[in-house]
Amino acid sequence: MKEEYVIQAENLTKRFGDFTAVDHITFNVRKGEIFGFLGANGAGKTTAMRMLCGLSRPSEGKGTVAGFDIECEPEKVKRNIGYMSQKFSLYEDLKVWENLRLYGGIYGMKDKEIAENTDAVLHSIDMESERDTMVCDLPLGWKQKLAFAVSTFHNPKIVFLDEPTGGVDPITRRRFWEQIYGAAASGITVFVTTHYMDEAEYCDRVSIMVDGRIRALDSPMALRNKFGVSDMDEVFRMLAREATRKGD
Amino acid sequence: MSSVSVSRLSKSYTLIKALDNVSFEVQKGELFGIVGPDGAGKTTLFRLLTTLILPDSGSAVVEDFDVVKDYASVRRIIGYMPGKFSLYQDLTVEENLNFFATVFNTTVKENYHLIEDIYKHIEPFKTRRAGKLSGGMKQKLALSCALIHKPKVLFLDEPTTGVDPVSRKEFWEMLLKLKSQGITIIVSTPYMDEARLCDRIALTQNGKFLRIDSPENIIASYQQKLWSVTADNMHGLLNDLRSCPYVKSSFSFGASYHVTMVESATAAMLDEYLRAKGYGDIEIGEIQPTVEDCFMLMLKEDEQ
Structure with missing residues (x-):
């Protein structure tokens, strides 16, 4: 093969x-x-x-x-492709779900797909309770976790x-x-x-x-x-x- | 004799307590490392000690000068290399160096001996604009400019962040030479392997100093036996180590895992356990902890 x-x-x-x-x-x-x-x-x-x-x-x-x-x-x-750098490309003044929504939109994902993926991703990184938290209020390690999830959000x-x-x-x-x-x-x-x-x-x-x-x-x-x-x-x-x- | 003395220093921004009741002393001629991740308060501490911001409470003295009352005197006797490259990008290498010498009322010639080892690497490019230099050269120029007025205390905020291992090593060789000339150096770093080269280090996290001691004492105070474990299937091994009843903690460490076990367990017992799980080529050996092991143990205890 x-x-x-x-x-x-x-x-x-x-x-x-x-x-x-x-x-x-x-x-x-x-x-x-x-x-x-x-x-x-x-x-x-x-x-x-x-x-x-x-x-x-x-x-x-x-x-x-x-x-x-x-x-x-x-x-x-x-x-x-997905891309993530040390300068996490997250918007600090957007909420966690809004960041995912934004990147899903940029990559042309459908609303339904974005909604489903958001649930799945937040579950997999154990951040369901942070859905409405502003990114600027997250500890650094969580931002990193989220930045990686964002970079792979569009599969x-x-x-x-x-x-x-x-x-x-x-x-x-x-x-x-x-x-x-x-x-x-x-x-x-x-x-x-x-x-x-x-x-x-x-x-x-x-x-x-x-x-x-x-x-x-x-x-x-x-x-x-x-x-x-x-x-x-x-x-x-x-x-x-x-x-x-x-x-x- | 102490060169820098910090007492109960605190600084908060709107949402975060950046520095939380920190006290320490740095002796004259000492190489003192502040080791910790982003958000530990390293930069805030440097900005307080270099008189760029004011503390909410507490005090700090640099070579007998108070950082609030005698800020102008402090500025004259310190050298500061911020984490972000802060020289004049549109001036040449030589112009930057001359500028900083002149500001401090001295000449490049007068203190050339101090920077010679460092500056000679970039001297061939002295007519190049600073903005056009490579990362490594910018770092050498910034250090030269911070030294040109012969400061008594040198503050270096993460000088090696994002720098490759070879250049990091070269940079530390330069620091050790400067130390031998009697300059007090306070340097921050996120790299645990650099901690070993300091006389004393402060391990920091979330605005607090967890521990201040020599790297040797910090390592000596690691109270547990530490084991290095490898086997044929490293990917699966981490999960099986974590679920093993003998194992207290298990962290990846380059090519092996560093493992601590409960009191009653032995290497032979772990070996047998892993063999029963189907692993081959199992190697378990007792090792000396590193500063990184100690720091992780402290973070874990802090979490609990």
């Missing part, structure tokens, strides 16, 4: 003038996989992610995300998480990863960036970018074995030290 890929990138490249931010990266992400996208500041992660989300046109190479070509069909790509095939756990306490950070596991188990593919190397261990596979290229791509355990070290922090440091570029 052919494997089902939700992301396929082939020689994906982005140049700004004579600077090559992303340099011929090739990789696939399987359906339901948790894929960690690592790299030092300035390695080209954000640029690569913007191309995959249909926000930036590649200078060279091809990519499909959720079955759509990122160059020719960026609008279809956008409709079929995207894949969700992009850009440093989703920055700034939260260690217990909340771990609970958030359990939410990620839940989404992956239900078939949503998760593409995640992080600066916490312990979180790299929680991914099925990770790639590490150095100077615009993918220098390593495998399961955390295979990478640890390959480099003969005991944790991902060391793998990362060994690779990132090779970088000749500085900063982002």
